[in-house]
Amino acid sequence: xxxxxxxxxxxxxxxxxxxxxGLKRMKHKFFVFLVILLxxxxxxxxxxxxxNQNIDYKSVSGVVKASKxxxxxxxxxxxxxxxxxxxxxxxxxxxxxxxx
Numbered sequence: 001x002x003x004x005x006x007x008x009x010x011x012x013x014x015x016x017x018x019x020x021x022g023l024k025r026m027k028h029k030f031f032v033f034l035v036i037l038l039x040x041x042x043x044x045x046x047x048x049x050x051x052n053q054n055i056d057y058k059s060v061s062g063v064v065k066a067s068k069x070x071x072x073x074x075x076x077x078x079x080x081x082x083x084x085x086x087x088x089x090x091x092x093x094x095x096x097x098x099x100x
Contacts, residue, residue, distance in 0.1 A: 010043045049073045 014036050049070055056062035 006043070006047075010039060014039060045074075046070055 017032055017035055017039075050066055053066070053069060055066045055069075057066065
């Protein structure tokens, strides 16, 4: 039931953004699209991360626990991205050079 309510709220927020964004000029449509995409990705990642956790979303302590778990996952995601980027920067990208 909580997932249905959350999905309804996300859909309503996306619809409101789309309506207000549609009233603006064409240059703002790209920004509106990015905001909607960010909301969808955030919702999906939140539900996937907390899928197998027994969390009571009706209590304050459950919401705090869910927030801590999600932000810990998000922090590790950015940490992994930083590690991959540093490895990519340190690599030798010249490839095989032949001497002429």
